[in-house]
Amino acid sequence: MIKIELAIETLVKNKVEFVIVGDIAITAHGSAYITKDLDFCYSRNKANLKNIVSALAPFKPRPRGFPENLPYIFDETTLRNATNFTFETEIGDVDLLGEVAGIGVFSEVKEFSTLMELFGFEARVLSIEGLILAKRAAGRPKDLLVLPELEAMQESLLKEQDAG
Amino acid sequence: MRKLNPKVEEWLLNPPPGSKAAAAKEFGVDLTLLIGTLRMTPTERLKELQVSMESLAEFSKQARIWREKNRDKN
Numbered sequence: 001m002i003k004i005e006l007a008i009e010t011l012v013k014n015k016v017e018f019v020i021v022g023d024i025a026i027t028a029h030g031s032a033y034i035t036k037d038l039d040f041c042y043s044r045n046k047a048n049l050k051n052i053v054s055a056l057a058p059f060k061p062r063p064r065g066f067p068e069n070l071p072y073i074f075d076e077t078t079l080r081n082a083t084n085f086t087f088e089t090e091i092g093d094v095d096l097l098g099e100v101a102g103i104g105v106f107s108e109v110k111e112f113s114t115l116m117e118l119f120g121f122e123a124r125v126l127s128i129e130g131l132i133l134a135k136r137a138a139g140r141p142k143d144l145l146v147l148p149e150l151e152a153m154q155e156s157l158l159k160e161q162d163a164g
Numbered sequence: 165m166r167k168l169n170p171k172v173e174e175w176l177l178n179p180p181p182g183s184k185a186a187a188a189k190e191f192g193v194d195l196t197l198l199i200g201t202l203r204m205t206p207t208e209r210l211k212e213l214q215v216s217m218e219s220l221a222e223f224s225k226q227a228r229i230w231r232e233k234n235r236d237k238n
Contacts, residue, residue, distance in 0.1 A: 001217045001218065001221050002217075003214075004210050004213065004214050005210075005211075005214070024210070024213070027201075027209050027213045028206040028209055028210060029206075030198060030202045030204075030209065031198070031201065032194075032197045032198070032200075032201050034213065034216050034217065035213070036217060116206045117205075117206065117207065118206055118207055119210070120207075125206075148187055148188040148191040148193055149188050149193045149198065151184040151187070151188065152176075152179075152183075152184045152185040152187070152188035152189075152193060152195065152198065153198070153202075154184070155185055156172050156175070156176060156185065156198075156202065159169075159171070159172045159175055160168070160169050160172045163169045163171045163172060
């Protein structure tokens, strides 16, 4: 189970360039959906990889399902050698995505994000429009299940903007 | 707590036919729950999610303990 506030705090304080995507983003926009992990899309530039290591290394990330008796090194080289990671950490499960299906890499995901104040920190969260694109592209039954609610949320947001 | 526009609230309570909200209601989405979360700030929503996660984890733990205790009885 992810400690949401602590995870966001460590990413922001370490100046990680990230966009929260997935079910925590859906909840931040208003869904009552329950999830267990934090998914975020990250910039793969060198400085950001270093910042991600500074942010998460204290919480001992290891790939989920990785044998306990084997050593695992979490550093910039590890992050350079792949794009997407599913980690378990001392603050819960964290998924790092270099790109998001239906949208693209970090720079494109950022275009579909909105700044939100979360626990006193400013963090980027994938917009409802972006979430709809991503869920449609992912296309698994669990993704398609949330689409009607997301579309209703998008419609209500537009109504709210129209109403001033 | 943030203020949700009363017109939006009314529209979600009685979604007009053909709207996305009506389709969501038909699909089984509880729009009264959605109104409740839309009245919250994003931080309040995530705090509530954290509480829900913790409750579910505790519930799962207790269920596992109960199953282990009663394994031999069944």
